[in-house]
Amino acid sequence: MVIAGAGECGTRAAFALREQGWDGPVILAGAEPSPPYERPPLSKTGELKPICDPATLREADITFLPGAEAAGLDTAAHVLELAGGRRLPYRSLLLATGARARRLPFGGAPVHVLRTRADSALLREQLRPGRRVAVIGGGFIGLELASSAAALGCAVTVIELGPRLMGRAVPARVAAVMAQRHVAAGVDIRCGTGVTGLARTASGVMITLAEGGTVEADVVVAGVGAAPETSLAEAAGIEVADGIVVDARFATSAPDVFAAGDCCRYPHPLYDDRPLRLESWRAAQEHGTAAARAMLGGTEPYAGVPWFWTDQHDYTLQVAGLADTASCEVVRVRPDGTEIWFGLADGGRLVAAAAAGPGNSVARDIKLAEMLIARRAAPDPAALADPGVALKSVLRSPVAG
Numbered sequence: 001m002v003i004a005g006a007g008e009c010g011t012r013a014a015f016a017l018r019e020q021g022w023d024g025p026v027i028l029a030g031a032e033p034s035p036p037y038e039r040p041p042l043s044k045t046g047e048l049k050p051i052c053d054p055a056t057l058r059e060a061d062i063t064f065l066p067g068a069e070a071a072g073l074d075t076a077a078h079v080l081e082l083a084g085g086r087r088l089p090y091r092s093l094l095l096a097t098g099a100r101a102r103r104l105p106f107g108g109a110p111v112h113v114l115r116t117r118a119d120s121a122l123l124r125e126q127l128r129p130g131r132r133v134a135v136i137g138g139g140f141i142g143l144e145l146a147s148s149a150a151a152l153g154c155a156v157t158v159i160e161l162g163p164r165l166m167g168r169a170v171p172a173r174v175a176a177v178m179a180q181r182h183v184a185a186g187v188d189i190r191c192g193t194g195v196t197g198l199a200r201t202a203s204g205v206m207i208t209l210a211e212g213g214t215v216e217a218d219v220v221v222a223g224v225g226a227a228p229e230t231s232l233a234e235a236a237g238i239e240v241a242d243g244i245v246v247d248a249r250f251a252t253s254a255p256d257v258f259a260a261g262d263c264c265r266y267p268h269p270l271y272d273d274r275p276l277r278l279e280s281w282r283a284a285q286e287h288g289t290a291a292a293r294a295m296l297g298g299t300e301p302y303a304g305v306p307w308f309w310t311d312q313h314d315y316t317l318q319v320a321g322l323a324d325t326a327s328c329e330v331v332r333v334r335p336d337g338t339e340i341w342f343g344l345a346d347g348g349r350l351v352a353a354a355a356a357g358p359g360n361s362v363a364r365d366i367k368l369a370e371m372l373i374a375r376r377a378a379p380d381p382a383a384l385a386d387p388g389v390a391l392k393s394v395l396r397s398p399v400a401g
Contacts, residue, residue, distance in 0.1 A: 006030025009261030129153030142223025
């Protein structure tokens with residue numbers, strides 16, 4: 001069993017193969033030189049957390065190859081070739097190649113991106129008290145960086161092309177809660193304007209905005225999303241469409257080749273087999289476990305509820321399900337003032353929930369909502385809206401037809 005990619009997904013898959021009884025060779029090839037580490041802390045610009053250490057890999061009899069980037073794939077011969085020329089024959093191969101940070105389409109000044117340990121270390125050196133930091137992109141990564149930079153004493157401006165923050169995955173009223181928290185922390189939020197150019201100046205970088213204004217900064221960071229790493233699959237003739245195309249058990253169009261994590265696009269049974277590509281820490285873990293089962297012959301489709309979280313300042317935002325599949329919304333206002341947003345599809349089925357609040361205060365409500373989504377429940381909207389009705393009791397709701 002060979003795994004290309006030693007991030008959250010690939011590493012979880014390696015251990016899952018052992019847990020599920022595979023006693024043959026397992027080779028985990030990672031492009032980066034360091035042992036596997038978790039990526040969420042990168043945007044916090046603090047200490048990184050290892051997924052496991054080399055000793056744990058050895059104890060599980062997993063052969064770990066650091067600094068071993070996959071360079072070629074012969075699907076007919078069942079061989080993965082590494083950049084150094086080493087050839088790895090496989091019975092089954094998992095592509096867990098992740099994604100790469102998108103870059104701005106123009107130059108003129110240095111721009112930081114954030115995807116690797118090296119990116120985080122380089123950026124952290126620049127974030128000093130009093131420095132002007134411009135973050136281009138108001139999604140999760142950009143806003144987590146804005147929060148970290150503000151906590152370090154930087155003067156932060158966020159520039160977002162869309163009309164509001166986190167426009168793709170988060171309902172407007174929940175995103176507004178986080179926007180208010182950023183403003184309270186002194187972050188300058190500029191929505192509805194793009195960037196048309198960057199230029200070095202004697203004092204730093206001048207950013208030209210589409211609306212005609214400018215922003216001056218000492219440090220510029222692009223948080224404009226990530227692109228799936230599909231080059232290896234494409235070169236091997238594997239089907240690709242905004243990610244490596246897989247079925248519900250993560251099998252690609254090539255025999256005995258699977259793909260999972262940020263790099264894959266899979267059909268989700270809870271959403272009428274809508275093709276999804278998720279960039280999520282928990283999805284990467286769950287994909288790894290499910291792909292390992294499939295590599296060993298399992299046929300069970302993956303149906304995990306999409307779940308996202310982000311920590312910004314002292315607030316945590318959580319989203320379960322896909323907010324853009326909702327056709328109507330219900331809002332529960334808890335006694336403490338926290339709003340829990342529920343998204344219902346036509347027919348009344350709960351398809352998404354989201355909330356933001358201090359610390360871990362929204363976790364239990366979103367977990368219960370996640371359980372309802374997994375059950376395809378169609379809860380009474382009045383019960384969802386009533387803070388006097390325990391969400392746990394709503395779990396007895398009928399299932400949508």
